Amino acid sequence: MSEHSLISDPLSDEPVVPYEKLEAIFDDIKGHMLYDHELHGCLNCGICTATCPSASYYDYSPREIVQLLWTENLEGIYDAMQEKIWSCAQCYTCAARCPFENSPGGLVMIMREVAIKHEMESVKAVLRPFSRVLLKVISTGNQLAPNMITREAFPDWGPDVSKVEAPLAILRKAIPMPTMHTLDTAWVVNLKTSVELFSIWEATGVLDQLESVDENLFDVVLDVMDEKREEYEDWLEEQEDEDDE
Ligand code: SF4
Ligand code: SF4
Missing domain, CATH: 1.10.1060.10 (Alpha-helical ferredoxin)
Structure with a gap:
């Protein structure tokens, strides 16, 4: 060469x-x-x-x-x-x-x-249309509710998609983190889990990667993170106050 x-x-x-x-x-x-x-x-x-x-x-x-x-x-x-x-x-x-x-x-x-x-330009071009999906995943914890996962909706997932066509009750039990099962939008991950996820993404460099791919989305995610962390701090303080009473 x-x-x-x-x-x-x-x-x-x-x-x-x-x-x-x-x-x-x-x-x-x-x-x-x-x-x-x-x-x-x-x-x-x-x-x-x-x-x-x-x-x-x-x-x-x-x-x-x-x-x-x-x-x-x-x-x-x-x-x-x-x-x-x-x-x-x-x-x-x-x-x-x-x-x-x-x-x-x-x-x-x-x-x-x-x-x-x-930081390939191709990454930015490919991922840009998915920024709304990424924001949804990052801010709520999940994009899909279990009843949305069907063979018809995801033909390109291959033959293994049938394995996730399980009864909803079983799928919900299989989720390893505490969630609030709201089928209207998707699962909403509880506050403590969200805050822990943000810390993991910070420590493992996921957020740095996001910043290099989509700066606007990164800024929005930072705002969401700050808001949830504040909410979580307030909730902790409330718990302490209740314990003191
Ligand atoms: S079969 Fe392999 S290469 Fe093809 S979509 Fe699945 S993981 Fe990707
Ligand atoms: S199945 Fe394995 S050995 Fe055959 S082409 Fe694919 S990667 Fe190579």
Whole structure:
């Protein structure tokens, strides 16, 4: 490969992507703590693509993604990170079928993390339409109520969607955190859990990633966080006052 890659980035002003940048991106993918766990080799057999629900709907093939990584095709990897990796529904049907016990879905998740870390313009373009969904998830804890999850509504989730078509009572018991089950909007996570989630997102760098992807959404989320933390402090004070009485 030449010192300078000839890849042009259609979503940024950069005319070419320097080879050093392609290398840095691949180093971050390969250096991810899960990489060796998700990729053991590849026969190029295509079983993953044959069973992948997203491959039926989009110009996307998990076999192609795994081959790009396995052959260390740096330009192809960068190219796939512009759009293709965002087509994966993360259903992990591929991981259950691969004779090498690879997880193409897991590899895609690593590539997404690295795309966010490198603040790729493609990330911003792909995620922008989902900002309302993100805000809903972040501010209420969940986007879906269990009765919204059906095979018909989520055809691209693959055959495993049938597993979540369980009775509502069982699904509600399966939720690990205390919630207020309001089916009108979705589940609303209780105040204490929300405040704990915000602290986890702060400590693990999720909020920093959000800031790099969507600054406006980040500002709105900060406002929501401040409001909920204040509410929680007030609630704690009220409890203390009641205990003192
Ligand atoms: S990742 Fe697994 S299933 Fe997919 S092409 Fe490679 S060996 Fe086959
Ligand atoms: S996780 Fe699902 S959607 Fe993603 S590559 Fe695997 S089978 Fe396809």
